[in-house]
Amino acid sequence: MTGAAELMLQNFVDSGVVPGLISLVSRGDETRVEVLGRASYDGPELRRDSLFRVASFTKPIVAAAAMVLVDELRLSMDAPVADVLPELAQPVVLRAPDGPLDDTVPAERPITVRDLLTFRLGLGESDNAALRQREEELELRTFGPPVPRTPLEPDEWMRRLGTLPLQYQPGERWLYSTGSHVLGVLIARVTGQPLEEFLRERIFEPLGMRDTGFTAADPARLTTAYVGEDPLDTASESQWLTPPSFPDASGGLISTVDDFHAFTRMLLAGGAGVLSPAAVAEMTTDQLTPEQRAAAVDFLGPDTGWGYGVSVGGGRYGWAGGLGTLWSTAPADGTISILMTQRAIWTWPEELFAAARTW
Structure with a gap:
């Protein structure tokens, strides 16, 4: 990330667009993390291990879990x-x-x-x-x-x-x-296990994702989620403080930037013993026909298709979480970019998206 991009992100915190944010950019053995602002507008300082509602980041994790079962026939x-x-x-x-x-x-x-x-x-x-x-x-x-x-x-x-x-x-x-x-x-x-139990055994524990689950691992580290500047789910009264009756495989996980980075590094490494290289290749390859991409362009964007739980296009794959997270991986040079905020992504100003695109 350039110094100009870091300054722009700091400006979004200083101006109150977001209460806080964590940005992570990694390439090879180098990882740079910026932790800015607070866990809520009136709350404690954000920490690197603060817990975010990662919403649709759940989708690729669950897709990977399904591919574990495909690998095992x-x-x-x-x-x-x-x-x-x-x-x-x-x-x-x-x-x-x-x-x-x-x-x-x-x-x-x-x-x-x-x-x-x-x-x-x-x-x-x-x-x-x-x-x-x-x-x-x-x-x-x-x-x-x-x-x-x-x-x-x-x-x-x-x-x-x-x-x-x-x-x-x-x-x-x-x-x-x-x-x-x-x-x-x-x-x-298929597994005869609750979904979270299988995710923990086959994805989270092998990758060291200690803080990821459908319930906040440590309520003191939970951020507050906002739609614009209005609270959607406060840390003190969050629904994520109690286990769900229906584990939401589409958007229900809580995680940290380092936990999710571990997952993305697994994909970039071709499975790292969690998945086969063939399974990762399928996940991160566009599976849509030209007609299906054209019909989905308003949602996915131009020249973008879909793999398993991830969008694919422009030499990158990744996805966004509706409650304020963004991720992309560029396999050609091994760059992984993750941005975590507490503001619902559909209320982000265009300038925040533009800042993320400069990484």
């Missing part, structure tokens, strides 16, 4: 998920994507593990108002920030999800981000 990419998720055994699809929910046709093929990983199962963040309203009525909480949590247990969540029609045929369209929610339930059922 406990999951097959093109097997129907209905073998483990019978709630999705007989999906029906809207006759028209913007049509009424009772006008459906049978799915042309089963939903597969690959469909979940690539967000092409046929459900996701929808522009069909009736479908979004039905999801809200069912308390599935698949859209927007994970606040408040769904009150449902995983089996009941899946039962209710299975009553919905798909908006598109399996494999037809990229839709953020219901595939990750479903993938978390699939992993738990």
Whole structure:
């Protein structure tokens, strides 16, 4: 990171755009970290090991967990998920994507593990108002920030999800981000373990990610989350202080900058004993067709596709967390860039995005 970029980030803290931020840039054996500001606008100073709600950084972690099972032949990419998720055994699809929910046709093929990983199962963040309203009525909480949590247990969540029609045929369209929610339930059922337990055994502990989980490891280090300058989830009364009934595999994890850096370094190293190099290559390769990329351009941006839990384009892969985090890896020169803030990313000023792009 250049000195000008560091000064710009400091200005965002000094001017109150964000209460604090942590930036990390690494290349090879060199890692530079800047810790600026406070854990909340009226709180203690931010620490390098402060805990952030990393939101959609959860997606690549859960995708990696699924690829552990693929490596071990406990999951097959093109097997129907209905073998483990019978709630999705007989999906029906809207006759028209913007049509009424009772006008459906049978799915042309089963939903597969690959469909979940690539967000092409046929459900996701929808522009069909009736479908979004039905999801809200069912308390599935698949859209927007994970606040408040769904009150449902995983089996009941899946039962209710299975009553919905798909908006598109399996494999037809990229839709953020219901595939990750479903993938978390699939992993738990295949392994016979709670999702967090499997993540801890196969991802967090091998990588030394001691502070990552669905509950704040140390409440004293938890930051406050904001939408703009308005508190969304305060550290003292956070929903992340208690275990969730439904571990949100799309956006529910708490982590630190060093924990998440350990995960990104694992991917850059080709798996580092956690995943096979082939699994990492699949995760970080664009899986979308040109038509699917074009349909998703408003969400992903120009010339950007999707791997498994990560966007891919411009010689980089990575993703953003809606509650204020940003990550990219450039494999060609081995540069990893991570920015963690407490301000919801959709309320960031363009200047903050521009500062991040100068790394």
